[in-house]
Amino acid sequence: MSEEFPIRDRMTGFVFGLQDDICEAIEEIDGGSFGEDEWERDGGGGGRSRVLQDGTVFEKAGVGVSVVMGELSERAAREMGGGAHIEDLNFWATGVSLVFHPHNPMAPTVHANYRYFERGRGTEPGSWWFGGGSDLTPAYLFEEDAEHFHRVHKEALDAHGPDHYPRFKEWCDDYFYIEHREEGRGVGGIFFDNLHEEGSVDELFDLVSDCGHAFLPAYLPILERRMDMPYEEKHKRWQQLRRGRYVEFNLVYDRGTKFGLRTKGRIESILMSLPLTARWEYMPEEGSREREMLEVLENPREWV
Amino acid sequence: MSEEFPIRDRMTGFVFGLQDDICEAIEEIDGGSFGEDEWERDGGGGGRSRVLQDGTVFEKAGVGVSVVMGELSERAAREMGGGAHIEDLNFWATGVSLVFHPHNPMAPTVHANYRYFERGRGTEPGSWWFGGGSDLTPAYLFEEDAEHFHRVHKEALDAHGPDHYPRFKEWCDDYFYIEHREEGRGVGGIFFDNLHEEGSVDELFDLVSDCGHAFLPAYLPILERRMDMPYEEKHKRWQQLRRGRYVEFNLVYDRGTKFGLRTKGRIESILMSLPLTARWEYMPEEGSREREMLEVLENPREWV
Numbered sequence: 224m225s226e227e228f229p230i231r232d233r234m235t236g237f238v239f240g241l242q243d244d245i246c247e248a249i250e251e252i253d254g255g256s257f258g259e260d261e262w263e264r265d266g267g268g269g270g271r272s273r274v275l276q277d278g279t280v281f282e283k284a285g286v287g288v289s290v291v292m293g294e295l296s297e298r299a300a301r302e303m304g305g306g307a308h309i310e311d312l313n314f315w316a317t318g319v320s321l322v323f324h325p326h327n328p329m330a331p332t333v334h335a336n337y338r339y340f341e342r343g344r345g346t347e348p349g350s351w352w353f354g355g356g357s358d359l360t361p362a363y364l365f366e367e368d369a370e371h372f373h374r375v376h377k378e379a380l381d382a383h384g385p386d387h388y389p390r391f392k393e394w395c396d397d398y399f400y401i402e403h404r405e406e407g408r409g410v411g412g413i414f415f416d417n418l419h420e421e422g423s424v425d426e427l428f429d430l431v432s433d434c435g436h437a438f439l440p441a442y443l444p445i446l447e448r449r450m451d452m453p454y455e456e457k458h459k460r461w462q463q464l465r466r467g468r469y470v471e472f473n474l475v476y477d478r479g480t481k482f483g484l485r486t487k488g489r490i491e492s493i494l495m496s497l498p499l500t501a502r503w504e505y506m507p508e509e510g511s512r513e514r515e516m517l518e519v520l521e522n523p524r525e526w527v
Numbered sequence: 528m529s530e531e532f533p534i535r536d537r538m539t540g541f542v543f544g545l546q547d548d549i550c551e552a553i554e555e556i557d558g559g560s561f562g563e564d565e566w567e568r569d570g571g572g573g574g575r576s577r578v579l580q581d582g583t584v585f586e587k588a589g590v591g592v593s594v595v596m597g598e599l600s601e602r603a604a605r606e607m608g609g610g611a612h613i614e615d616l617n618f619w620a621t622g623v624s625l626v627f628h629p630h631n632p633m634a635p636t637v638h639a640n641y642r643y644f645e646r647g648r649g650t651e652p653g654s655w656w657f658g659g660g661s662d663l664t665p666a667y668l669f670e671e672d673a674e675h676f677h678r679v680h681k682e683a684l685d686a687h688g689p690d691h692y693p694r695f696k697e698w699c700d701d702y703f704y705i706e707h708r709e710e711g712r713g714v715g716g717i718f719f720d721n722l723h724e725e726g727s728v729d730e731l732f733d734l735v736s737d738c739g740h741a742f743l744p745a746y747l748p749i750l751e752r753r754m755d756m757p758y759e760e761k762h763k764r765w766q767q768l769r770r771g772r773y774v775e776f777n778l779v780y781d782r783g784t785k786f787g788l789r790t791k792g793r794i795e796s797i798l799m800s801l802p803l804t805a806r807w808e809y810m811p812e813e814g815s816r817e818r819e820m821l822e823v824l825e826n827p828r829e830w831v
Contacts, residue, residue, distance in 0.1 A: 491809055499807060500804065504580060
């Protein structure tokens with residue numbers, strides 16, 4: 224424990240603990256085991272990546288945590304978002320990030336990420352901030368799933384103020400938008416970045432930690448009611464096409480992915496989010512259930 | 528025919544003719560037929576896209592031609608490369624572009640693209656230029672294939688001067704480089720852009736046209752000796768992983784793709800180059816034949 228930087232320790236404990244809790248729950252459902260890699264970062268720090276690939280329930284499930292520090296390039300500092308006014312290029316960051324792609328096309332893909340960032344010594348106003356969120360990406364629409372996912376996250380946020388959920392819900396719809404397709408990546412959830420004005424560092428840690436702990440109650444009930452649903456070849460094909468869109472979003476738009484690739488981060492960890500398999504057809508046909516999904520992706524709804 | 532712009536007509540005739548020739552040859556080999564879409568562009572012009580999907584030999588084969596014109600945004604004009612010094616934002620362009628992904632993992636993916644571009648009326652020095660090239664992307668290394676592909680393109684270029692092939696070969700290795708993987712997309716071929724100082728517009732048209740006509744003799748003999756080779760599940764898996772890298776290159780680095788997505792071009796035509804299926808494993812295992820391929824991708828060779 225460092226008495227000098229208590230928030231660093233609290234956040235580090237949170238991300239490692241969340242990785243453990245989530246992996247344990249996922250292993251119990253899948254029956255398979257996560258493989259684990261510990262890695263070190265050249266510039267300082269490292270992480271622990273866990274991946275369950277080609278399991279019983281999951282095509283690919285990855286959960287990574289990292290604690291990294293060092294010196295940013297001028298460009299990286301500028302693009303990083305929060306703290307751009309800080310001259311000191313030293314940084315310290317920790318976060319947890321996960322993406323789960325189930326086999327069953329009725330069971331949605333899900334993503335979550337919570338992170339804390341400091342520039343310099345993290346003492347000046349705006350030199351520390353939190354970011355994160357969680358969003359759901361179904362191939363087929365089940366309204367009750369979207370409602371449940373949003374409701375659980377709304378309840379976690381409402382404990383910290385009434386404005387957070389509406390703001391972070393909209394932020395999520397804006398962020399996870401595939402511009403060239405004119406559609407959202409999924410049915411959204413919550414997203415926020417550069418959070419520091421909304422409370423003290425401890426208050427915001429509590430908010431982020433509550434969101435992180437909302438992940439399992441938000442996702443598991445959905446997974447459990449979809450993972451054994453019967454499906455046909457055509458549903459699998461559509462899921463594969465939607466996985467292609469997931470790849471498009473992550474490689475073309477996702478700021479974390481682009482930043483990681485450009486700054487030569489650990490490739491295997493950065494691209495852990497990509498599905499095991501994906502498909503691109505030229506002008507794919509759509510039936511009515513596929514069209515129903517697209518309607519929602521083209522016109523985000525209020526779910527709670 | 529337009530007497531005012533004879534090169535536009537020659538180039539347009541070339542790209543449409545090459546599309547016909549190549550599609551005919553590919554249909555004969557595959558047994559399947561290309562579907563065709565004619566499309567119009569909002570800002571002016573249009574194109575003809577042909578795709579053969581899930582055929583006998585090809586997983587996906589797309590050949591598109593377009594003739595487009597209109598006014599560029601300042602940003603597009605700046606990023607377009609050649610002709611950046613021209614104030615007139617009007618442009619005129621035509622090109623042919625193809626990507627073939629065969630089923631058999633021993634048969635390589637291939638790409639070719641030849642294009643002509645004008646800014647303003649195309650009369651000032653540097654206000655017109657040619658671009659293009661062709662490159663081969665095998666999942667498994669057959670040295671004689673890489674040698675043949677390079678040799679045929681070298682012969683086409685040598686007829687126009689001894690310096691072209693070495694220059695365009697290196698340019699190709701530099702361009703089709705997946706920086707975050709520190710490997711080439713494939714075994715290269717030729718690539719050039721902003722070609723206008725190397726000869727008159729007619730001389731450079733002849734060079735480009737000879738390269739375009741070299742495509743079938745460069746690729747077909749390779750395809751024919753690989754398309755029926757026996758293979759196992761593990762070879763297919765490796766091919767799918769390499770297809771994933773192809774997607775990474777096209778979405779993260781390819782200038783044409785990025786430009787097309789940003790300027791809201793016709794998505795189906797822009798992403799026609801993506802494979803039908805692709806795969807991303809976390810830390811995939813490699814055997815010796817896979818390692819042999821990677822060696823060459825990491826260290827480009829001289830093939831002729």
